[in-house]
Amino acid sequence: MFDKTLAELAQGLERGDFSSTELTQAYLQRINALDSQYNSFITVTEEQALAQAKAADEARATGNTGALCGLPIAHKDLFCTQGVRTSSASKMLDNFISPYDATIVSRLKNAGTVTLGKLNMDEFAMGSSNESSFYGPVRNPWGTDRVPGGSSGGSAAAVAARLTPAATGSDTGGSIRQPAALCGITGLKPTYGRVSRYGMIAFASSLDQAGPMARTAEDCAMVLNAMAGFDPMDSTSAERDSEDYTAGLNQPLAGLKIGLPKEYFSAALDAGVAEQVRNAVAEFEKLGASVKEVSLPNTELCIPAYYILAPAEASSNLSRFDGVRYGYRCENPVDLEDLYKRSRGEGFGTEVKRRIMVGAYALSAGYYDAYYNKAQQIRRMIQQDFVAVLNDVDVIMGPTTPQTAFKLGEKSSDPVSMYMEDIFTLSLNLAGLPGISIPCGQTNGLPVGLQIIGNYFAESKLLNVAHQFQQATDWHKQTPAGLEV
Amino acid sequence: MEWEVVIGLEIHVQLSTKTKIFSGASTAFGAEPNTQACAVDLALPGTLPVFNENALRMAVLFGLAVNAEIGKRSVFERKNYFYPDLPKGYQTTQLAEPIVGPGYIDIETDEGVQRRVGLHHAHLEEDAGKSLHEDFHGMSGIDLNRAGTPLVEIVSDPDMRSSKEAAAYARKVHAIVTTLGICDGNMAEGSMRCDCNVSIRPKGQEALGTRTELKNINSFRFIERAIDTEVARQIDLIEDGGTVVQETRLYDPDKNETRSMRSKEEANDYRYFPCPDLLPVVIDDDYIEAVRATLPELPDARRARFTSEYSLSEYDAGVLSAYRAQADYYEQVVKQCGDAKLAANWVMGELAKFLNQNDTDIKDSPVTADQLGGLLVRIKDNTISGNIAKKVFELMWSKGGSADEIIEAEGLKQVTDTGAIEKIVDDVIANADKQVEQYKAAEPDKRGKMLGFFMGQVMKATGGKANPGAVTGILKQKLDALCD
Numbered sequence: 020m021f022d023k024t025l026a027e028l029a030q031g032l033e034r035g036d037f038s039s040t041e042l043t044q045a046y047l048q049r050i051n052a053l054d055s056q057y058n059s060f061i062t063v064t065e066e067q068a069l070a071q072a073k074a075a076d077e078a079r080a081t082g083n084t085g086a087l088c089g090l091p092i093a094h095k096d097l098f099c100t101q102g103v104r105t106s107s108a109s110k111m112l113d114n115f116i117s118p119y120d121a122t123i124v125s126r127l128k129n130a131g132t133v134t135l136g137k138l139n140m141d142e143f144a145m146g147s148s149n150e151s152s153f154y155g156p157v158r159n160p161w162g163t164d165r166v167p168g169g170s171s172g173g174s175a176a177a178v179a180a181r182l183t184p185a186a187t188g189s190d191t192g193g194s195i196r197q198p199a200a201l202c203g204i205t206g207l208k209p210t211y212g213r214v215s216r217y218g219m220i221a222f223a224s225s226l227d228q229a230g231p232m233a234r235t236a237e238d239c240a241m242v243l244n245a246m247a248g249f250d251p252m253d254s255t256s257a258e259r260d261s262e263d264y265t266a267g268l269n270q271p272l273a274g275l276k277i278g279l280p281k282e283y284f285s286a287a288l289d290a291g292v293a294e295q296v297r298n299a300v301a302e303f304e305k306l307g308a309s310v311k312e313v314s315l316p317n318t319e320l321c322i323p324a325y326y327i328l329a330p331a332e333a334s335s336n337l338s339r340f341d342g343v344r345y346g347y348r349c350e351n352p353v354d355l356e357d358l359y360k361r362s363r364g365e366g367f368g369t370e371v372k373r374r375i376m377v378g379a380y381a382l383s384a385g386y387y388d389a390y391y392n393k394a395q396q397i398r399r400m401i402q403q404d405f406v407a408v409l410n411d412v413d414v415i416m417g418p419t420t421p422q423t424a425f426k427l428g429e430k431s432s433d434p435v436s437m438y439m440e441d442i443f444t445l446s447l448n449l450a451g452l453p454g455i456s457i458p459c460g461q462t463n464g465l466p467v468g469l470q471i472i473g474n475y476f477a478e479s480k481l482l483n484v485a486h487q488f489q490q491a492t493d494w495h496k497q498t499p500a501g502l503e504v
Numbered sequence: 505m506e507w508e509v510v511i512g513l514e515i516h517v518q519l520s521t522k523t524k525i526f527s528g529a530s531t532a533f534g535a536e537p538n539t540q541a542c543a544v545d546l547a548l549p550g551t552l553p554v555f556n557e558n559a560l561r562m563a564v565l566f567g568l569a570v571n572a573e574i575g576k577r578s579v580f581e582r583k584n585y586f587y588p589d590l591p592k593g594y595q596t597t598q599l600a601e602p603i604v605g606p607g608y609i610d611i612e613t614d615e616g617v618q619r620r621v622g623l624h625h626a627h628l629e630e631d632a633g634k635s636l637h638e639d640f641h642g643m644s645g646i647d648l649n650r651a652g653t654p655l656v657e658i659v660s661d662p663d664m665r666s667s668k669e670a671a672a673y674a675r676k677v678h679a680i681v682t683t684l685g686i687c688d689g690n691m692a693e694g695s696m697r698c699d700c701n702v703s704i705r706p707k708g709q710e711a712l713g714t715r716t717e718l719k720n721i722n723s724f725r726f727i728e729r730a731i732d733t734e735v736a737r738q739i740d741l742i743e744d745g746g747t748v749v750q751e752t753r754l755y756d757p758d759k760n761e762t763r764s765m766r767s768k769e770e771a772n773d774y775r776y777f778p779c780p781d782l783l784p785v786v787i788d789d790d791y792i793e794a795v796r797a798t799l800p801e802l803p804d805a806r807r808a809r810f811t812s813e814y815s816l817s818e819y820d821a822g823v824l825s826a827y828r829a830q831a832d833y834y835e836q837v838v839k840q841c842g843d844a845k846l847a848a849n850w851v852m853g854e855l856a857k858f859l860n861q862n863d864t865d866i867k868d869s870p871v872t873a874d875q876l877g878g879l880l881v882r883i884k885d886n887t888i889s890g891n892i893a894k895k896v897f898e899l900m901w902s903k904g905g906s907a908d909e910i911i912e913a914e915g916l917k918q919v920t921d922t923g924a925i926e927k928i929v930d931d932v933i934a935n936a937d938k939q940v941e942q943y944k945a946a947e948p949d950k951r952g953k954m955l956g957f958f959m960g961q962v963m964k965a966t967g968g969k970a971n972p973g974a975v976t977g978i979l980k981q982k983l984d985a986l987c988d
Contacts, residue, residue, distance in 0.1 A: 097550075098550075099548075099549060099550045105549065105550075107549070112549065115549065117548075117549070117550075118543065118548070119543055119548070121550055216550075216552060217550065217551070217552050218550040218551070219550055220549040220550045221549075221550065221781075223780075224780035224781050225780035251554065252552060252554060253552050253554075254552065254553065254554050254555065254781060254782050254783055255780075255781065255782075255783065331777060332777075332780055334584075334775075335582050335584050335593070335594055335775070335777070337593075338584060338586065338592060338593020338594055339547040339549070339591060339592045339593050340549075341586060341588075341593060343588050343591075343646065344546055344547070344591060344646075345546075345548070355588065359586055379584075379775060382584070382775035382776075382777050383773050383775055384773045384775075387775075387776075387777070391777060
């Protein structure tokens with residue numbers, strides 16, 4: 020049962036093969052039995068899950084069901100969930116019980132999903148290895164000495180280990196796609212504004228975007244159907260009609276124009292990864308697509324621009340965590356300054372503090388033009404590069420990450436090499452474009468992710484392209500060695 | 505040396521929107537602490553701002569009223585600093601691209617000094633909460649009810665040259681925002697707060713002196729006093745060989761002194777940057793024209809109309825037009841009684857006296873404009889005298905009811921019946937031999953002044969209800985007859 024996709028589980032519920040309560044109990048038992056190996060959950064919400072499952076079964080009995088009714092799901096722990104600890108994997112919010120639901124949490128609840136719990140992540144979504152969590156690192160089901168990627172590492176690991184059929188994630192610089200690639204699952208970062216940010220604890224507001232993570236593109240489409248749509252509570256949410264992302268999955272790919280950016284296949288790319296990506300592109304050609312080389316000349320500038328803009332916004336977004344109204348407060352503050360310094364000094368981890376300092380520096384008087392404004396100019400250049408290429412091709416393809424899952428501790432002492440992990444992903448956040456990572460092969464027994472980039476609001480196209488690949492291949496069906504399903 | 509004073513004002517005006525600038529919580533004043541602070545105002549994790557369009561409309565209306573350029577694209581920025589009553593750790597405000605660009609306001613002091621004060625810009629921002637330092641056993645309490653209340657900060661150019669001009673400017677801003685209905689103007693509740701930038705320079709010098717900023721002054725009188733105090737301090741300082749330090753100073757009205765709060769060196773680096781949670785506010789000409797169409801008559805225009813239409817003096821017209829509720833009240837009284845001068849005297853006299861004594865806003869006056877108009881009608885048709893009218897007004901204020909009801913109930917109707925008055929006059933004359941003899945002995949041209957005694961006696965006998973004109977005529981006639 021645990022190897023079934025979300026779509027297959029939906030059919031099982033529909034046919035009455037099992038109830039939502041049975042399904043939920045089974046997943047809760049599996050989490051209980053196996054998650055000590057992965058540490059993918061911060062909080063398991065057993066009681067709420069069983070209550071939601073019961074309600075879903077009752078709804079089904081009255082015939083009142085949508086596509087997701089009764090299906091288990093888990094949320095990255097930065098989506099506020101009413102009555103449940105929402106920690107952002109930080110000591111700062113270890114005691115924070117959210118009094119409200121994030122928009123996507125309430126939309127998925129209303130769609131009848133069952134929330135199994137809250138998933139581990141890098142602290143405040145800052146990291147590419149899930150090693151910065153206050154709750155300890157997450158381990159990759161493909162090798163527990165390896166990282167699952169980050170920041171949505173718990174989401175990716177939980178889906179890969181079949182502890183949940185689907186999860187929500189958030190992506191500020193690759194935080195859905197990179198862990199999806201490293202854990203051999205499918206993860207979609209929608210167009211900026213497609214999914215509401217209300218109730219998602221902010222890292223970098225102009226880059227953050229929530230999205231679905233599951234084993235297949237079809238499953239991602241089902242979850243995105245419930246997540247996406249205009250939200251009046253989020254001023255940056257796009258005022259566009261909702262669409263059915265499952266409707267176009269079966270479009271044939273004949274005539275699809277694929278661009279391969281030459282900059283993505285540079286010397287820094289692992290040879291095994293490059294080979295698997297080229298094989299995947301060849302598979303698309305078999306499906307009727309044409310391929311041409313394109314250029315994204317400013318790719319190299321992405322990382323410095325991103326590591327100015329994201330920390331700048333983060334330094335401001337994280338100011339609210341001051342020990343005054345909620346969250347961690349230091350013991351016995353002697354005065355206000357002491358309260359601030361120690362609450363924040365003790366409440367935040369190293370990577371978060373590093374980014375706050377970098378961001379505050381970049382915004383400070385006398386440096387603003389040299390850093391923040393310059394980075395914004397680069398951001399516009401990167402966006403223009405993409406727009407030009409996407410006028411010419413339907414989708415851009417390349418590796419999601421320069422290499423496969425690395426070992427715990429391997430990069431944690433070298434922030435810059437960690438930041439390089441996101442070289443192919445974070446340009447999309449800077450441009451606001453959608454991208455999907457799908458498993459497209461293996462090298463040395465570890466999954467390789469293919470990133471497919473589309474034009475603004477082309478999520479349907481991306482899901483269609485990914486789904487057709489998954490119909491023709493079985494990389495998404497691979498199971499980590501030793502994992503019982 | 506002769507010094508010239510240079511003053512610029514930053515006035516914070518709370519907009520009278522029903523809800524906050526970025527959340528749906530109520531802005532009403534005086535609620536229990538923290539009962540009007542929602543998840544957004546508390547800056548709970550994950551919450552986001554949504555801009556209140558009504559605050560935009562009010563800011564544009566203000567811009568149009570002060571002849572300003574309207575920013576067709578305005579951008580909210582974050583001003584980052586830590587303070588317990590600032591829940592997000594930043595204030596959402598506007599800096600590089602404000603909603604209201606350069607404009608001007610014409611002012612006139614009581615001494616008749618006229619000046620055009622340049623408006624540098626006005627921008628929208630959110631108010632902070634309040635820190636309460638008493639009654640918490642050495643700790644501080646935070647009330648976030650005010651957090652997120654929309655403000656327009658109106659920044660003048662350094663164009664004022666005396667404390668009186670500064671106060672006149674602040675009064676004018678008050679008159680404009682209350683006339684526009686975008687602020688309740690209640691300075692005691694903090695609806696309008698003023699920071700004064702003050703510097704001095706030798707008369708004739710072009711370059712500006714170093715300025716100090718006087719914070720959060722909440723009455724027109726304190727504006728004058730704070731500036732006068734600060735100017736004296738700066739002159740003493742410089743003439744004693746010292747230099748003015750750029751700093752923020754707090755005015756203490758009890759001690760009538762200013763004292764340093766923080767110097768420029770201690771000032772925060774606010775690390776402004778555009779707020780990524782809010783889109784730039786883009787408006788077009790149609791929007792601006794639609795707002796313009798709702799502009800009410802502004803204080804300057806109303807004042808001019810009061811002098812021309814009602815033949816009021818410049819002074820009376822200025823006072824009556826300075827506050828929209830008062831001007832509206834006045835015009836309603838005129839409409840009721842048909843006598844602009846009489847109405848002006850009563851609104852600025854008896855009514856103002858009662859409002860002041862009872863610390864009541866004219867909007868809350870227990871005597872409505874229609875009721876006051878009704879009272880003045882009875883003066884004009886000789887039903888009551890002016891003195892009796894004051895008595896009636898007092899009863900209207902304290903007990904309520906129309907003038908007619910009170911005149912009737914209290915039996916205050918003026919006696920105009922000449923027969924009745926003649927009888928009383930006869931009695932008074934018969935019982936005042938001494939005064940009658942004096943009257944008769946006086947030179948004829950001095951006799952008029954001597955009528956006062958007899959008038960007093962008649963009024964005493966009638967309880968003040970006798971028509972004074974009629975009494976004077978009858979007295980004069982009867983006394984003069986005795987002299988022949």
